[in-house]
Amino acid sequence: MSVWEDVVTTGLIGTDRRAVPDGLPVSWGTELDQATDPAHAVLSLAARHRAVTRAGRLLQSCPPGAVAPPSRMPVASRAAHEILVRLLSPPQVDLLNLWLAAAVRHDQRVSAAYWTPLAMLAARTTELDRAVLAKGLGERGIWFVEQNPQWARLAKSLRSHAQDEIPPERDASGREVTAEAVRARPDLIMSSVTEWSNELTRAVLDIIASGQLQQRGVRYAATVGTRLPLQHYEQLRLAVQHITRREQSLTPAGWRSVREALLAMERMVWLRMEMRSAFSGEPIMVRRLEIPPWDEVP
Amino acid sequence: MFAMDTWPRQKVLSLASDRASIAAAVALAGTRAWRDVGTDSKGLWGCCAGGAGQFYETVVALGSSPAYACSCPSRKVPCKHALALLLQWSDGLIPNSEPPHFAAAWLSARVSRKGQPEPARAERHGELADPAAAAKRAAARAERVAGGLDELDQWLCDQIRGGLAGLDRAGYAHFDTMAARMIDAQAPGVAGMLRSIPAEFASVGWPSRILEQLGALHLLIQAHRRLAELPADLAATVRGRIGYSVSKSEVLAMPGVLDHWFAVGMVDTADYRLDTRRVWLYGADSSRWAVIMSYAPPGGPLDDTVLAGYVLHARLHFYPGSGQFRALVGEQTSATAGRTMPPAESFTDVRTRFAQLIAADPWAARMPAVINAAPVPSPGPWRMRAASGECCEIIDLPEEPWPLLARSGGEPIEVFGEWSARGFRPLSLLGMDAIEPFSTAVVAQAA
Numbered sequence: 222m223s224v225w226e227d228v229v230t231t232g233l234i235g236t237d238r239r240a241v242p243d244g245l246p247v248s249w250g251t252e253l254d255q256a257t258d259p260a261h262a263v264l265s266l267a268a269r270h271r272a273v274t275r276a277g278r279l280l281q282s283c284p285p286g287a288v289a290p291p292s293r294m295p296v297a298s299r300a301a302h303e304i305l306v307r308l309l310s311p312p313q314v315d316l317l318n319l320w321l322a323a324a325v326r327h328d329q330r331v332s333a334a335y336w337t338p339l340a341m342l343a344a345r346t347t348e349l350d351r352a353v354l355a356k357g358l359g360e361r362g363i364w365f366v367e368q369n370p371q372w373a374r375l376a377k378s379l380r381s382h383a384q385d386e387i388p389p390e391r392d393a394s395g396r397e398v399t400a401e402a403v404r405a406r407p408d409l410i411m412s413s414v415t416e417w418s419n420e421l422t423r424a425v426l427d428i429i430a431s432g433q434l435q436q437r438g439v440r441y442a443a444t445v446g447t448r449l450p451l452q453h454y455e456q457l458r459l460a461v462q463h464i465t466r467r468e469q470s471l472t473p474a475g476w477r478s479v480r481e482a483l484l485a486m487e488r489m490v491w492l493r494m495e496m497r498s499a500f501s502g503e504p505i506m507v508r509r510l511e512i513p514p515w516d517e518v519p
Numbered sequence: 520m521f522a523m524d525t526w527p528r529q530k531v532l533s534l535a536s537d538r539a540s541i542a543a544a545v546a547l548a549g550t551r552a553w554r555d556v557g558t559d560s561k562g563l564w565g566c567c568a569g570g571a572g573q574f575y576e577t578v579v580a581l582g583s584s585p586a587y588a589c590s591c592p593s594r595k596v597p598c599k600h601a602l603a604l605l606l607q608w609s610d611g612l613i614p615n616s617e618p619p620h621f622a623a624a625w626l627s628a629r630v631s632r633k634g635q636p637e638p639a640r641a642e643r644h645g646e647l648a649d650p651a652a653a654a655k656r657a658a659a660r661a662e663r664v665a666g667g668l669d670e671l672d673q674w675l676c677d678q679i680r681g682g683l684a685g686l687d688r689a690g691y692a693h694f695d696t697m698a699a700r701m702i703d704a705q706a707p708g709v710a711g712m713l714r715s716i717p718a719e720f721a722s723v724g725w726p727s728r729i730l731e732q733l734g735a736l737h738l739l740i741q742a743h744r745r746l747a748e749l750p751a752d753l754a755a756t757v758r759g760r761i762g763y764s765v766s767k768s769e770v771l772a773m774p775g776v777l778d779h780w781f782a783v784g785m786v787d788t789a790d791y792r793l794d795t796r797r798v799w800l801y802g803a804d805s806s807r808w809a810v811i812m813s814y815a816p817p818g819g820p821l822d823d824t825v826l827a828g829y830v831l832h833a834r835l836h837f838y839p840g841s842g843q844f845r846a847l848v849g850e851q852t853s854a855t856a857g858r859t860m861p862p863a864e865s866f867t868d869v870r871t872r873f874a875q876l877i878a879a880d881p882w883a884a885r886m887p888a889v890i891n892a893a894p895v896p897s898p899g900p901w902r903m904r905a906a907s908g909e910c911c912e913i914i915d916l917p918e919e920p921w922p923l924l925a926r927s928g929g930e931p932i933e934v935f936g937e938w939s940a941r942g943f944r945p946l947s948l949l950g951m952d953a954i955e956p957f958s959t960a961v962v963a964q965a966a
Contacts (some may be wrong), residue, residue, distance in 0.1 A: 225727070232730045235682030260676035267734025272881050274731075275940040276874035280866055283902050283910040286895035289928030302954050306528050307610065311545055332954040336925040337963040365925050368896060481551070511614075514554065 228266050236260050287368065292361040297329040301499035304492070305331070309338050314348045316489075319447065320496060321353035327500040330359040340366050344375050351378045352385035400424035407434065410445060422453040426460040429482050432475045442482035446489025451497065457487055458510050483512055530828070531605040533959075534585070536595050536820045544602030549612060556607065557616035563608050564622035567591075567600050576621045577604055580629055584824050588625050596820045660705050664761060667704020668740045671697065675733055675740075683729060687720040708762030711790075712736055712882075735882060753879070756840035760882045765838055767847060775834035775849045778802035779856040780809065783887070784935045784946030784959065785827035789817060796821040799887045799935070799946070800835070800846075803859035808887045809835050809846040824848070827947060827959045830858055842880030844887070858957060860949050863891040863933045866909045873938055888938040889949065893931045894923045903943055906931055912942035918962040920945060926952060934961075 222230070227242040236259035245266075257265070297305075301324065308316045317339075324331065331339065336358060343349045355363060363383060367376040398413040400420040407428045413421070428434065429442050461483060464476075471479065487510055498505045535541045547567065554574070556565035562581055566574040569591065577600040580586040587601040597605075607613050618626065674697055678686065686693070694713050701710035712735065719728040742749065742757045749757065759765070780800040787796050798811045813822035825831060825848065833851040837843060864872070869888045876883050892903035895910065901920060902910040913920060926932055926948055936945040948958045 229727050229730055232679055233682055233684045233726050235680055235684075237680045238682065258676065260679040261737070263679050263730075264675060264734050264737035267730045268738040268881075269734075271731035271734050272877055276877040278870070278940060280870070280909040280911055282908040283895060283904055285904060285908075286893060286929050288930055296952075296954060299954050303527065310528060310532065311542075332952060333925040333928070334922070334952055334955045334958060334960065337922045337960075340921075341963055361928055362925075365921075365928070368924060369919075369921060477551075 225270055228263060232263050236263060289361045289364045292330065292359050294328055294330040294359050296332050297324050298499055302332055304495055304499055305335055312342050314346060318350045318353060321357040323496045323500050325353055325356040329500060331357045331362065336362050336365050340372055340375065344372050351382040355379040355383040404428065407441065417450050422449060422456050426456055429486065430460050430463055430479060432471050432479045435478060438478055438482035439485050442486035443489050446486040449490050451494055454490055454507055461510060461512055480512060487512060525609050525611065528606065528609045531609050533826055534597055534823055535602055540595055540599055540602060543599035544606055547599055547603035548606040555619055556613050557618065558608060558613045559615060559618060562622065562626050563604050563613055564618055565604050575600055577601055578622045578625050579604055580626055586629060663704050664706050667701055667706050668743055670700060672740050675737055678733065683726055687725065691717045706762050708760050738881060752841035756842060756880050759840050770836050770838055770847050771849055773836050775836040776802060776805050776807060777834045778805045779830060779832050779859065780835060781858045782825050782827050782829045783861060786946055787821060792817065794819065794821060798825050801861040808844055810844040811848065812845055828957055830856055832856065842876050842883050861889045863889045866905050869938055885937040885939040889933055889935045891931045891933050893927050893929055894920060896924060913945060914942035915944045916962055920961050921963055922960045
């Protein structure tokens with residue numbers, strides 16, 4: 222039994238029943254006065270032991286942990302990550318997939334600062350695209366996910382998706398649809414190739430601006446916003462001017478729905494323009510469209 | 520101290536008093552509940568729909584000390600409306616415009632209040648209105664404290680004479696009763712030490728830990744009895760640990776240290792009936808460490824004047840006592856500077872400095888330190904491992920520090936935190952990432 226253990230034992234049993242250990246090592250400091258109250262003696266020894274162990278604590282050694290492989294891709298820009306932060310708080314999975322796909326297309330990866338929230342999100346939902354996530358994290362990021370046993374399933378999925386091809390932004394796998402067909406069936410636009418003609422874009426904007434989709438209009442517009450060719454942004458401005466000329470008569474509720482739909486679409490398109498600018502380094506060359514509150518419409 | 524450029528989203532979210540505020544603000548930002556939103560170089564404003572057709576008027580004063588005003592009934596500061604406004608501003612959604620009347624009136628009244636001279640006070644810079652009465656009060660207090668500590672001394676001896684075995688079954692009340700006596704004796708510091716003891720019963724080897732804690736109390740009692748014989752610095756430390764208060768005016772009257780202070784890290788803790796915030800600062804020229812403390816009732820707003828990541832050019836005035844880091848912010852200037860990262864120390868140097876701290880203040884619990892080490896995950900406590908192979912436990916984190924591992928890739932990185940006898944509490948990551956050279960994201964916040 223060490224000296225300190227001896228002292229602790231005395232403390233546990235009580236000095237009324239057990240004597241204070243004697244013959245203390247010199248390193249414990251000045252020898253205690255034997256006339257000292259035994260209880261005070263134990264407390265003094267405890268105070269000394271506390272100071273010595275706290276001040277002189279030796280550190281243990283431990284083997285090193287695993288080390289990540291080097292990363293090959295450059296990290297995306299600060300501007301790109303500022304967008305990522307917005308998309309993570311709160312998480313918007315569809316937009317995160319867009320962001321990751323854009324990063325991968327530009328051969329850039331996510332900063333390590335954001336691997337944890339992305340992994341936590343991906344562990345909760347399969348809607349976060351594993352292929353773009355794997356490529357966006359890179360080898361080093363996948364290594365990181367593999368370190369947490371709670372993410373084992375996710376890590377396995379990422380590893381298997383790491384070699385997948387990422388589809389290009391312009392998807393030619395859909396079919397050609399005409400503006401007339403879209404006017405008749407608005408949802409057809411979702412299955413078209415993404416290289417839209419001006420007429421097709423005008424048709425979609427007319428549908429949204431007409432308010433015909435009512436409550437569905439906001440979701441429709443937001444989805445359209447993920448596919449609208451960015452070079453057609455100015456057509457949005459024309460669509461809003463159309464609204465301000467009140468060429469159509471709608472109820473106040475109808476106007477609100479139309480405005481919300483246009484706002485949703487504009488936000489989505491602008492976000493994609495910001496992403497393109499952030500990943501490519503090229504500035505946005507158009508002025509952002511402001512859509513005034515509906516009660517300011519003349 | 521603040522640039523008028525928009526703040527990053529994370530900085531805005533860090534102002535929130537709790538997670539519920541963040542969730543409410545994020546849900547509110549950018550919705551059509553807002554109207555008349557605008558900003559100029561001084562502030563932000565907007566009207567947000569509440570219930571029953573009414574609108575809450577919200578204003579945020581930007582600048583070195585942001586301030587908030589809102590007509591909503593919430594007591595949180597900032598409320599969800601102020602946070603939502605800041606989030607929209609951070610996202611670039613607030614147009615420049617002239618402030619409406621409610622915003623202009625509040626912003627200009629605030630400027631007027633700042634420009635008014637301090638009301639004359641009899642007590643200024645340590646001067647006392649009635650020195651004789653103050654001395655009498657001080658003597659009475661010292662007598663009450665001495666009496667209380669005598670009673671505590673007797674109680675400590677009773678525990679040791681009867682033995683500590685069975686004390687774990689006595690419960691918190693056994694210590695709370697004596698702690699309440701210490702409050703009566705105007706020794707709140709001692710009461711706090713007593714209240715922290717029962718938590719040790721949950722640990723393996725509690726008899727040793729409890730005995731050490733009782734020994735620390737015994738040492739404090741002995742030190743107080745010999746206060747007149749101690750060096751002035753140590754006497755001030757003993758008085759501080761007992762709980763003798765030092766007024767802010769007394770502290771601000773002491774010579775200060777003017778420097779560019781970088782707020783390297785911050786931690787909020789919830790102790791017995793009190794929430795505490797520690798903001799650690801490092802002086803660029805003085806290379807000195809300081810901590811700003813603030814307190815609030817549980818769930819109440821803590822001081823957000825200085826948060827982790829800020830740099831302020833100010834004079835800090837330190838509380839008296841050896842081994843003390845606590846300081847108050849005195850005069851500030853508008854001089855700006857970048858962040859001066861404190862240098863990393865080897866584990867040997869940190870241990871040496873900690874030993875010096877214990878010698879100066881035997882009751883000190885922790886000190887600031889920057890170490891260069893790699894996080895090593897494990898099913899038990901994680902460790903920080905230096906290149907030398909030495910390691911220390913990571914302690915007191917609410918979650919596993921996966922972001923720390925993400926940044927390091929398993930290799931050593933510079934981490935700021937609190938070093939204590941039990942281990943290391945990481946608080947910030949320094950200088951590793953070009954995207955985010957400084958980060959307080961040591962543990963994950965669920966997306």
